[in-house]
Amino acid sequence: MADTLPELAAKMNALVGDGSVDLAAITEAATRYDERIDLGPRFHNDDQLRRIEFARRWMGDRLRTCKFQKILDPKAGPLMAIREFIISRKSMGGLQTDLSCRVLDAAGQPIPGLYAAGESAGFGGGGMNGKRGLEGTFLGGCLLGGRIAGREA
Secondary structure, three states: OEOOHHHHHHHHHHHHOOOOOOHHHHHHHHHHHHHHHHHOHHHOOOHHHHHHHHHOOOHHHHHHOOOOOOOOOHHHOOEOOOOOOOOOOOOOOOOOEOOOOEEEOOOOOEEEEEEOOHHHHOOOOOOOOOOOOOOOOHHHHHHHHHHHHHHHO
16 A cells, blocks of 8 residues: 555565566556546546446445546545456366366376366366366367267267
8 A cells, every 4th residue: 555656666566576567557547547537427438437337327336336536536545556366266176188088197198988078177178268268168168078078988
């Protein structure tokens, strides 16, 4: 937490230790966001601002949705940075398989006659969704994996 962006960026860089937080970039982004608020809801071309404005049209959502708030408004301080590590909500664990849906042993070798698909193979298996498969991308992998496992078996 800090009262100013330069102070916040310095603290972030000290925490990370590699100087990767670019003060000019975050200043430009915050300034641009604040300027869009000044245009008023009719001219908001920022998706976040449009969604806030849309949600506040109904009483129930208005009570639980924040008003527009400029980032650099000193009265709204202090500024806060939150370091995030994005992870999947699914474990995507299960039996390790290859792209032929063959179950692999601890040494990474196929176990003869053993196949897996769907949840038991980590929602697709063989890494067919890549390292960052998103929720909603698993059904296709499960169906395709089931088809592959059936054909291979």
